[in-house]
Amino acid sequence: MSDLTIPQMFHKTVQRHADRPAIGWMEGDRLVFLTYGELLARVREVRRGLASLGVNRGDRVAILSENRVEWAITDLATQCLGAVNVAIYPTLPTAQVEYLVRDSAARVLVVSDSKQLAKATALRPNVRTLEHVVCMNAKAPDGDVISFAQLAERGAGGAPSDEELDARVADLDPDETATLIYTSGTTGEPKGAMLSHRALLHTGWAATQIVRLDENDVFLSFLPLCHVFERVASHYLPLSVGAQIVYSQGAFAIATEFRTVRPTIFCCVPRLFEAIQDKVEEHIGKLPDRRRRLVRWAVGAALRGVRNRNRGGIGAVWPRLQALVADRLVISKMRERATGGRVRFFVSGGAPLNASTAEFFSALGAPILEGYGLTEIPVISLNRPGRARIGTVGEPLPGIEVRIAADGEILSRGPALMRGYFGKPEQTREAIDEEGWFHTGDIGKFEHGV
Template sequence: MISSGGPRNTPPGTLTRLFFGALAHNKPDALQVKVKGAYTPISSRTVGERVRRVALGLQELGIQAGERVAIFSENRPEWAIADYACLTASLTDVPLYPNLPPEQAAYILNDSGAVAIFVSDATQAAKIAQVRDHCTRLRHVITFAASRHEGADFTLADVEQRGTAVDDEARRTRYRREALEVQPDDVATLIYTSGTTGEPKGVMLTHDNLYSNVMTSAVQIPFEGKDVCLSFLPLSHIFERMAGHYLMFQVGCSIAYAESMDTVPIDMQTVRPTIVLSVPRLYEKMYARVLENALSGGAVKKRIFFWARAVAERWAEEKLAGRTPRGFLALQYRIAQRLVFSKLQQRTGGRLRYFVSGGAPLAPEINKFFYAAGLVILEGYGLTETSPVISVNTPAAFRIGTVGTPMHGVEVMIAPDGEILTRGPHVMKGYYNKPEATREAIDSEGWFHTGDIGEMRDGFLAITDRKKDIIVTAGGKNIAPQPIENTLKTNKYISQAVVIGDKRKFPVVLVVPNWEQLEKWARIKNLLWTDRSQLLEMPIVHAKLEKEVYGKLQGLAKYETPKKVGILEHDFSVERGELTPTLKVKRRVIDKTYRDVIDRLYEDESVAA
């Protein structure tokens, strides 16, 4: 059975047409950037002028239409300007995650054939300098820094000046005409999948792939002309690229760039956004912080918090059932808001209308908590290959525990083995220079095979797990690890969790402690240690973490429940190859890296059920 979001709401289009149309908003604060501790606005007019001059400057450097230009930078206005300059100069840009090491950056530059690269600063330029001799097509390194530094051939200002020198009326007219001649099926960007297995693949997204996703998002999620968005997810990630960049510019939402990931809580209170896009990790941390504040307070504060949470959950159940809470419950909820939840709302700036979550599954427990607190999280689902949104919860169609209904123009079908398939204008053109991989991903009828397992529930799509992550035990039992891992990560003592058990008699789980919380508990228990490895050797610490793990896993089937817990000292990292740049766990790497720990957990298999 095919589920559809209904007909597409616009004819095919291009990002260049979208860009020129969005400039008509003439917003004085289209973008905002922090300068010397204060946010400074950048108008639509300034953005338009700078984009044109950079595009002309790239042409003056001899970069031809259709060539590839990479962007290796953290979020900042120059990222947006460079991207729109590439699009309007008929170039295909190639975003790189700013945390990529030199060798991985070199692979993408060579595979894409990039002839130029924008870098944010000397740090990123130094990475490129290490591998530049191996990047045979690369001709230009352009830095966003104010002055030229080692490893950079030009500053962005240098390129802009070259464009300004030829920016007369005739050239402006030609620039706009050629930009609008771009076709919907032309490739706009090459985005390399982070690859939990194998080498990254370049996803070819066309102008219309992204345009269709932007235009349907603009009507399915209500926007107001005065909206403000805080941008902090990497713009190299398709979720932020489409939703936090193209979509926000299209609907006239002011985009404020966070100074860094570390300053997001402060920037949120300064910018006071009405819309925030994030991956679940932000909500997990906020949830853990709220619980920690409540539990570390006195007895009265603790009782007030848990009373307020219970009231809010009853209120949320009424609302989610389509009923209006009345009478005594409504009065209790107003009191709970004033005593407890208003403080959480103030931490977001006090005027947030929606959180939007994507990139990974969000634990229903966390989503319901935020909903009950008066902070709505609209969870969606998609992949780089689908531009990215396949489905999303909206204010009009909202169900916790699902990723919403399909977008306009998008079809979804569940294959016999449970895999989610999708078809529509959002599906990529293919993998760059990988026709065989493209044929494996997109079948002859145009269905893209997502690799995710899911089901339709009254028109809402629910995700179970990644197809390749499903654990099949030696006894033939199928276990979906992600829901178990996401549940464990809601515990304040657990930072990371990975379930292991494929082809084994029973599952086990590796956990990384939240050291801030665990060390606080250890001090209360008067434990003595000089380094964390000593702490992990103590039986009382093992017992504590096992208690926390099993306390979260009540209700699992016996065969699903991890029989043993392995404790790791260090968080998984991108640098060690354990996480992708989008912070997804590379299970094969974890299995190999911690093989000794895993093998010890299975030494006595007599505990198997």
């Protein structure tokens, strides 16, 4: 179990990998990076800037933005102050954003562009606690809105000093709240799940116990960083091992990004994997007849091998030889075109993964590891590389306990569990029982004793 806080984790990584690429993004047709050392310098500037605005330990700093390097800088600066990040989906309408900013009692709201700034401007008079609005894009914002550059400039002056700010969080506890992530509110008002430093770092720690992850990995970040799955799996996890993170420009660019970024790990939801499968199959259907028959034979041979392994079989020699030949002649080229050719595995969560899609990617040599989790306890279980069972969500992560109640409900507890719902003790007691079990509301069962 990780006993580190996010600032401690980040500083340890910088000490080991200061000159390695940390976060990348596209500028025009060019991929640019900040190294870990450069990222730390930017984080320290923004941390000093936030401190100059009066942000203290435990204060809430809300982020209303798409994935971009300023999101990561703001988050890490907030964590390195001992403050709390309130992550808000940029797709939400103004009324819902206002509820989240007001409910969390945020003192600062950091927005990405003019569209999000318009929401901030509209809600600001209605939120008593909101003292400052910062806009990432604005060069010379109107009124008392602060640009991100101005925030960094406030911090570049050096007061308060890095030493003073480090001292403020020297005794930060891993079990202190690091973020509020709001549930969807489909059964009532959204609730802010209070996740600690330990909870957010647990997935990364647990992942390193079951698979090799290091500074040579490249994560392509596609899902919103305000989503708990992306946050723990494609933000804090790669930061903890010194890996590279590259922000996707979105669904329109993802096919090109697989070929240019060539990620080794990619976390997403089933609908994107299904869309990639559809595109590949559409491409196969347009091939000349002879080539199309060869490709379909190769895919069929690979699929037969996957289905045999999923049944627990070793397989006869001839089918295995067919699969090897298919990979050499066809599948390896398909894998290069569809995924960039370096993917070690994909991770899927957020909804059930179609078995045919899982089989297709396994046949392609880019297996999808399906997992399960919720906002309140981010990753409960995950299939393991080399022994994934299609149609299941795998085994509990190290340190996570799972129990099936008499009525079939999945119960879970462990270091990744939230501290509770912010300002809602009654709802917290309804969700977490006296023995510390979180009641997920989902139905499940164990297979083969796991």
